[in-house]
Amino acid sequence: MKNKKIIIWLIILLLIIGVLVILSFYKKEDSYTKSLFKMKPYNKIVLEDIKSITMTKYTEGGSESTLYDFKKDIEYTYNQLKETKVGKETDMACDDNTTIYTFTLKNDEEISIEFECDWLVTQNKRYLIKK
Numbered sequence: 001m002k003n004k005k006i007i008i009w010l011i012i013l014l015l016i017i018g019v020l021v022i023l024s025f026y027k028k029e030d031s032y033t034k035s036l037f038k039m040k041p042y043n044k045i046v047l048e049d050i051k052s053i054t055m056t057k058y059t060e061g062g063s064e065s066t067l068y069d070f071k072k073d074i075e076y077t078y079n080q081l082k083e084t085k086v087g088k089e090t091d092m093a094c095d096d097n098t099t100i101y102t103f104t105l106k107n108d109e110e111i112s113i114e115f116e117c118d119w120l121v122t123q124n125k126r127y128l129i130k131k
Helices: 002-030 071-082
Strands: 050-059 062-068 085-090 097-105 110-116 119-122 125-130
Touching: 050 071, 062 071
Parallel strands: none
Antiparallel strands: 050 062, 050 097, 085 125, 097 110, 110 119, 119 125
């Protein structure tokens, strides 16, 4: 009888630990809830309003810019960035791998999105991202 009670308590304990592990996993996934294009000022970027995108990469080797002004290239780049989810603020930084996407809209407004390594940089703050 004593052994049965011990086994039952061990099973209950294992179930509780399992539930806690599962909940902690979901909490981590939920930390990336903001969509990049729902944040200000990026929420002004709508696919139909984009005239061109300039992607500028800064690395240890220097800088390189690429202009995307064909509809197919604009759609591809936009859709790739659209999948980006933004997480919590971070203090991490790097200075040898930055990519800036400058969107020129049809009204000639320019909006830039800066990624430094694996972080979004906006208003002098860095945020974790998930693509």
